[in-house]
Amino acid sequence: MTARGMVRLRRIAGEDGMRDLDHVAEIDRVLRGQDTGRDSLVADSWRRCVESYGMDPTRAEAAHIVTDAELRAHREQSERLIATARSGLQALFRQVAGQNYVLLLADAKGVCVDFFGDPRFEDDLRQAGLYLGSNWTEDLAGTCGVGSCIVTGEAVTIHQGDHFGLAHTPLSCTSAPIYDTCGKLTAVLDISLLRSPSPKSSQNLAMNLVRASVRRVEMANLMAMTRRDWVLRVSASPEFLEVDPEAAVALDGSGRIIGMTHGARDILAPGGGALIGQRIDALIDLSVDDLPDLMRGRPSEDRVLRLRDGRGLYGHAIAPQAARVPLRHRDTALPAPLAGFAGPDPVLDPLLRTAARLAPTRVPLLLTGESGTGKERLARAIHMSGPARAFHAVRCAGAAFDTLEDAAPGTLFLRGIDDLDSKAQAALLTLIERREDLRVIASARMPLATRLAEGSFRDDLYYRLSGARLDLPPLRLRHDTDWLIDRLMRPFAADGMRLSPQARAELLARDWPGNIRELQHTLAIAAAVTEGQVIDLPDLPQPAPATTEDTSDEDLQSLLDACHWNMARAARRLGVNRSTILRRVRKAGLAPPG
Structure with missing residues (x-):
């Protein structure tokens, strides 16, 4: 500890008591290589805070809150996830609200984009950073639930003195990562207390609840993103196979895995191998033709799967859903x-x-x-x-x-x-x-x-x-953009290449002033620069500037129909804020069909 730090320690001892002094002294011992009994995950994070981020443990840093404009941008980027997760998080909050827990949904950058808490404690929650717009990345907030979860990619409990920052040591935070269908960390679910019982074990129930909620959010996201593909759910127990399975994978028509929940990696590839792109019959004694036998109608205990390594699981297959019915059917056969x-x-x-x-x-x-x-x-x-x-x-x-x-x-x-x-x-x-x-x-x-x-x-x-x-x-007014993307991807799909859900969502939201030709060039460039078989957001070239001219109410109605009334997507195509679209819809009295 430097001389300046020792002076600050004495000031802390006089103002905030010996607990803060003991906390800073323990961090100093960990930095000098001593074992203080803290979890290795916590000790490693403390070292990063000082050695990589240049943080000072003697400073009581206030919560970091992003601006309103930055929060809107983070929420818009997470709009689909928020919508998918919200009902499940509401159910979880109802379970824990009586114990004064607060729920945070943070994006992959550590910013809280959704929040459930008791309004009676709103001022205290804001001050502690347990509120919308708080930034809990480890390089800003130090050792904390969200930040350490993002760094490690694992579920963590950061309890009271585990926190690096003095301002956060009263908190107890349990966080679990949410992965997208390609296995990329996309968000963090955190359940926190302003004050909690001293034993860290008191948060074991919180850990079980947050893990179960994350599993259900990932399952809901997989089902939403792969409606036209087979989904195979698996569980080690037949009792929970249909109501709360442990993991799931989505399969294309040839039996290749094109999406998964994070639990599928632990169950189907415990050695850590990649799952996306693998054929299901390389992992399980199962072909695509066998999937109908695993649908509802047979007892769960009869739906046994044999993994290639000899282990057994129970499986439940869900057939592809029909394509979205267009507003008009083709009533005559076309050439x-x-x-x-x-x-x-x-x-x-x-x-x-x-x-x-x-x-x-x-x-x-x-x-x-x-x-x-x-x-x-x-x-x-x-x-x-x-x-x-x-x-x-x-x-x-x-x-x-x-x-x-x-x-x-x-x-x-x-x-x-x-x-x-x-x-x-x-x-x-x-x-x-x-x-x-x-x-x-x-x-x-x-x-x-x-x-x-x-x-x-x-x-x-x-x-x-x-x-x-x-x-x-123009392409921005067509209703079949998803179909068109699939058709233009065919030359690349022959080599096993596919779009990540995030890349597909980005393509669907673009304005496409160059129409089909621009889309075709974009896919060709992305396929050429990607280093794997999954085209993701960084592989897509930057879009051309969005349309900025005024649109009539009739044109706005056509655009919304083409976007299936997804307000955020329509706003992206017009290059305006989502609130502008909502205001114009209300003013014009527009409404979705049906």
Whole structure:
């Protein structure tokens, strides 16, 4: 201990009593290598506090509270987790409220984003940092439940004098980590007391409760994130198999593990090996075809699983849930090329039905939509759904139409018809007048009527091209973005690559000003830079700036429908705060369908 520290110790002894002096002296003995009887986890944390974080044990640091703006940002990033965990945490709080416990849900950065406590003690809880917005990272708060849990990745009880900071020594904090479906620590659940009985063993019940709650939160999160996949729940006891299983994994159609609760690692890979990407039959004497036999309908004690290492477990399989029902069903069978253009989407369904009826005809078509919305792909799907043989794609900017005089009969796709100058317009008109065996499909980024009104587009050519008009929605207004992501991931999925739930949520929330083309490039870049088989948030390139122009109430309704009324996702796509979306929804009197 330095001379300055000794002076501060004497001041502490005079002001705060011998207990604080003894605490600081014990930390000093631990730093000098002496065994004081503290848990090794606590001793290691004390060393980090001094040697890595430069903390002074003689200073009584106040609680660290983030700003309101920072808290909003942390809560928005944790919105899905908060919603998933809240009902379970409310049930836990009802169990322990009578013992004056407070519950904190902290994100992976140690900031409390949800809170349950007795309002009668709100002032004391705020002062102690047991409240919304408190930052309990170890490098700020010293040895503490949340911070030490994040560092170790394990459930911990930091009881009274285990804390490094003098201001926290009256507290007793029991924390357990919450892992996402890919095995990454995503949050911490903490149950704390302002004051507690002296024995650390008095918190054993708190440890059991917090571990059980975390297990249920992870289970709920896995079920929410893998609705379209098989889920296999396992337990060492048949009695709790269906009501409170110990662990679970999600499986794709080939039997590969694509998601898990943290307990699955301890049960299925006790040696510490990775589970994500492994085939279930490499771990258990079980194939995907056997899963229906493990569903409800058979006694739990008959659903026995044999692990490859000889151990036995009980299993309960949950079948994939049906895909979300679109607002409109496709009431007619589409030709295969058009059926593969989009997933269930109430906006695109009527457009594709119209395209299917027009495909066999010779009616000229005008496809409009923002850049990257798939206009050429739709043109090819219409061509393949009709009788035409050859497909000629021409970029209108700088095109020489005289080279098409001898082209084979079929479909002439004019890409970017709004880029034609007056000379090219005349040449195109001459071509289509001579070649009536060419069925014309043109695309434009904006309605041609605008150029027609300006006098920069020939009216005789306009009426030749716009027999029927199909308007493609931008990606931000499509309802099938999840389906589209899966389709664009197919080339990479063949090698076992997949998106983490966090990466998928980020992709679903982006504005996509470059539409499908931008999404395709984003996935290709992420697949190239990721070091494993799971594309996670750091692998995604930064998004283009979000749309900032004003949107009408009708456009806002369409955007909310496309986001399935997820306010945070809609706000991200518009580049505004969630509160702005809520205010506009109330003002316009908008409401979700049904």
